[in-house]
Amino acid sequence: MTPHLLDILRQLSHEEFRSGEEVARRLRISRASVHNAVHEAESLGLRVQAVRGRGYRLALPVTWLDLASFAPLLSACGVHSQRLDTLDSTNAHLMLLTQSGAPHKSLVVAEWQGKGRGRRGRIWLAGLGGGLMFSLLWRFNRPASELSGLSLVVGLGLAQVLRDLGLQGAAVKWPNDILVDGAKLAGVLIELAGDMLGPSAAVIGVGVNVLGAESLRGRVEQAVTDLSEHLPVCALDRNVLLQAGVLRLNDYLERFDSAGFAPFRQEWEALHAHQNQPVQVLTGLGERIAGQAVGVDEGGALLLATESGVQRFHSGEVSLRGGV
Numbered sequence: 001m002t003p004h005l006l007d008i009l010r011q012l013s014h015e016e017f018r019s020g021e022e023v024a025r026r027l028r029i030s031r032a033s034v035h036n037a038v039h040e041a042e043s044l045g046l047r048v049q050a051v052r053g054r055g056y057r058l059a060l061p062v063t064w065l066d067l068a069s070f071a072p073l074l075s076a077c078g079v080h081s082q083r084l085d086t087l088d089s090t091n092a093h094l095m096l097l098t099q100s101g102a103p104h105k106s107l108v109v110a111e112w113q114g115k116g117r118g119r120r121g122r123i124w125l126a127g128l129g130g131g132l133m134f135s136l137l138w139r140f141n142r143p144a145s146e147l148s149g150l151s152l153v154v155g156l157g158l159a160q161v162l163r164d165l166g167l168q169g170a171a172v173k174w175p176n177d178i179l180v181d182g183a184k185l186a187g188v189l190i191e192l193a194g195d196m197l198g199p200s201a202a203v204i205g206v207g208v209n210v211l212g213a214e215s216l217r218g219r220v221e222q223a224v225t226d227l228s229e230h231l232p233v234c235a236l237d238r239n240v241l242l243q244a245g246v247l248r249l250n251d252y253l254e255r256f257d258s259a260g261f262a263p264f265r266q267e268w269e270a271l272h273a274h275q276n277q278p279v280q281v282l283t284g285l286g287e288r289i290a291g292q293a294v295g296v297d298e299g300g301a302l303l304l305a306t307e308s309g310v311q312r313f314h315s316g317e318v319s320l321r322g323g324v
């Protein structure tokens with residue numbers, strides 16, 4: 001990303017056109033720089049409408065991340081916020097900081113990731129301005145071997161925040177995706193650092209599709225959706241979402257650290273997208289096991305009622321039986 005790209009884009013809005021000349025004058029740069037910035041933005045997945053005689057307009061109602069708008073309240077809860085324009089991956093960045101002693105509750109949020117990481121070695125795609133991508137470092141009092149329900153708690157906290165913001169259809173898919181009507185809205189990638197026996201640290205990476213899911217369709221293998229397909233424009237401010245999401249995670253993670261997953265089990269099952277439905281589990285060994293998803297146990301393992309009795313899964317992929 002060229003320096004000043006975001007400064008230039010911040011001069012544009014979704015509501016009205018602004019001429020390249022005016023943007024250039026305000027920032028004391030050349031018109032060619034504005035023109036090049038628009039092309040670069042398009043190459044990073046942000047659509048900009050250009051109309052001769054009128055200028056440029058953002059095709060989507062993007063809100064840019066602004067440290068001053070989310071960091072103060074988070075700081076009151078002990079969260080150390082860092083906002084970056086661009087990096088490879090907020091998880092990769094925070095893992096490095098963790099190894100060099102970053103404090104508990106360090107938060108990294110970025111406008112753009114060059115190599116966003118997804119689960120199972122996949123990549124996480126998000127157009128510039130279209131996704132909310134952050135990673136939160138949590139240093140636990142429990143060893144890593146006792147964090148088995150963590151990913152469910154994170155997915156649950158995020159789904160509850162989205163429901164509070166008006167998205168009543170937000171549901172959790174085991175172990176930690178967030179779905180709306182079967183389409184993926186958000187994903188969580190947890191990477192552990194440190195000792196398996198002593199106190200542990202987890203980098204909790206969250207990606208939420210806010211705008212522009214249509215440009216992801218065909219590029220990812222599953223059905224996807226974004227917040228703009230379910231909520232009014234006024235509810236799409238990524239700063240508000242970030243602040244609300246991290247505050248909720250702060251609350252849920254504190255409870256999880258002291259009491260584990262068991263107190264969240266009922267709440268999780270109430271939001272479970274596949275509760276009591278026929279599903280298939282694809283195991284790490286590539287085996288497909290069909291059954292009925294009857295819930296989760298006290299440690300967050302998926303319970304699948306099969307012909308040979310109830311089986312527990314600690315990892316794997318779930319798909320609707322007969323679906324994808």
Ligand code: BTN
Pocket residue numbers: 088089090091092113115116117118119120122124132133134135177186187188189205206207208
């Ligand atoms: C999944 O595959 O569903 C998990 C996606 C997690 C994506 C987020 S975006 C912010 C953080 N940084 C990354 O590189 N990945 C996670």
